[in-house]
Amino acid sequence: MEGNEHYVRQILNTLRADPSGVALVHRDTPVIAGDLADSITSAAEAMRGSGVGVGSVVGILTDPNTPATLVARYAANLLGATVVHLFGVNAANPSDLLSAEAQGGIVAEALPAMVVVDAANLERARAIREVPSVRPVLSGLGELGHDVIDLTDSPAGAFRPDAARDGDTAVVTFSSGSTGRPKGTAWSFRVKADMVAASARRAQKATALVTAPLTHSNGFVADDVLVSGGTVVLLPGFDETEVLRSVARYQVNRLAVSAPQLYALADHPETTRTDLSSVRDLFYTGVAASPERVAVAEKVFGSVLMQVYGTSETNIISWLIAGEHTDAGLRATVGRPLEWLRVTIRDPQDERVLPTGETGEVWVNSPWRMDHYWNDPEQTARTVRDGWIRTGDVGHLDDAGYLHLHGRLAGVIKTNGIKVYPVAVERSLLDHPDVAEAAVFGVENSDRVERIHAVVVLREGAGAGPEDLRQHVSSHLSPNHAPADIELRSSLPLIGFGKPDKLRLRADAMARREATHGE
Structure with a gap:
């Protein structure tokens, strides 16, 4: 791999540097950094003993916002294997489980050598394992049955992080496509390593609250926080009361929600009675926000709001930073594109670049984009053009460089x-x-x-x-x-x-x- 070292090894180095620190909080139970590192390397050794390595595919079918989901991904990626998340396609709701038929279809397409499960999803995993032509090994973190390999059996020191390997594709995350067929966005080891290295250089230690699935964009959030020596507080989903309780209890300073969730928090009667003084970054994303509703939220939470615009294929594209939220005109935008990427507005028919102010399709060229759609060269060819991603979003850039969104091209x-x-x-x-x-x-x-x-x-x-x-x-x-x-x-x-x-x-x-x- 060019440039930075293996992304999981970077995270392990941080965990080992402060082994007594709290890396995760799950169901109000802390997971100590050193213990998390041991779990990852122990699982990696057990996977290696079952033949997992560069070129292998490992499916993950665990409740998304649990330590098991992170341990399984990190362990498989240490070996250079490709991780395919099987649970769901919903980037906001961790409890939104794909049908057994849909999961079986992904298994038949991905042909995983191993599927990592937890107790809650074990019977589903046993059912989809019966897909014709493939019978992946089942594994889990603990004793789950005679037919499930215990990934905690191997000694933590049996796998040394300097033995980490890079494959081609690190992670495949499925999202719901415009046709209703799930699309698998494939993220390379190179991009994962670059992003984690950039987080380590920023060294912004944070306590982040995660309510959306770790199988989607919040997986990047977890990487960012852990490599910086911070703590990830995991909730099984978004509930206003539980979010407010957790922010106050754990002094959360970084929180990411959807725009409708931001409105719900701003309207909640307990918000004004909760100590939110620790919050320094309240990111909201997902849909184009209402400027008026955002103005209300800005008054409630103060100068901590950060609007983020991105797609499953590009990661973050632009943001409206905290100090810009007092401007009514800017609240109607999604901010300026990030400095390390390029954005153009193009005619949807002939693909020519349009002048400033004209409305067309948003195209993005980012070093942190997906490589391709998993096993879908036709959709990849329609979306990826010489390093540019066609987002399918309609918008325009104004004279000051702010991006305005108008909706989906197909909508x-x-x-x-x-x-x-x-x-x-x-x-x-x-x-x-x-x-x-x-x-x-x-x-x-x-x-x-x-x-x-x-x-x-x-x-x-x-x-x-x-x-x-x-x-x-x-x-x-x-x-x-x-x-x-x-x-x-x-x-x-x-x-x-x-x-x-x-x-x-x-x-x-x-x-x-x-x-x-x-x-």
Whole structure:
């Protein structure tokens, strides 16, 4: 590998440097740094004894936000094996389990030599192991059964970190694609090593609270915190009360949430009564945020907000830093692109670079991008162009270099002769005092005419109706932007870091239309 040393070895060096420090907190139980390092090297030796090495694939089917998930990834990667996360595709909700059929499909495609499991997922792992043509070895951290190898059996010192090897692909993370078929983004050992080395150089020791799955972008967060000598506090998911309790108890100074979760924290009655003085970085991401809701959050939390924009394929693209949140105009952007990458806006048809101010597709060239889609050369060819990633997002750059997002390229709604960007309508709905969450998308009627649909979650006790919300959008934007249909729900289904599952919502809307024979 060129440049930096193996990324897991960098993390192990930090853990060994302060072996009595607290590396993880899980279910209010601390995991000491030295013990975590021992668990990783012990598991690596046990895997090596089972034939895992460079070129092998190791599947991980454990509850995402547990020490086992990190230990399994680090151990397999120490041997140069590729880790494939099998649990789910939801980047926001750790409890969102893929179906056995979907997991079996990934196993049949990846052909893992080993699958690491925990007690909660053991029966599922035994079932998907029966996929024709592949019977991976099952393993776990502890005694789980006669057919499961105990990765804690080997001595911690039997595997020396200087024996670490690099393969090609380090980690494959699946996300829900625009077609509904999971897409596996493949991250190389080189990128993982570069990112961890950059974190080590910054040496920003932190106590970070993680509520989104370690199998997705928060896996990078864990690497960053651990290599800097910090502590990762793991929660099984996002719950406002539990987040506030944990921040106060563990003096958390770094927290990442989705934009809707930020709104929920800002509105929670316990927030103003909780000691949040330790928080220095409150990152929010996932969807284009409402400037008005962010302004409320900035008043509640102070000058600690950091908006982050990125994709599964590129990692972070841009951010709006804390001091910029007092500017109403800047709150409508996703900040400036990071200095070590390039962003261009291109015509979706001929791919030419567009001038400043013109709207088109966002393209990104970053040293910390994915290599390819796992076993999908056609999708890779459509997305990766000479080092550039086509994000599928629509936006423009202004004269000051700030990036404005308008929605997804595939999600632009053509109605009444104009293009309507769903993000604009969603932001307008979120500006209504009764609205907590909103998702906007297009649905064709029987005449193949596309109409605007919205699914809205109201704040507790709110009484706004669909017509009230239509009038609100019409007066704030235009009558052409007002949704033809507004459905009120108690919650939105999510597929990403706060991203509504619009495929599912669109299918529901079409089924509802067909059932009523209405338009």
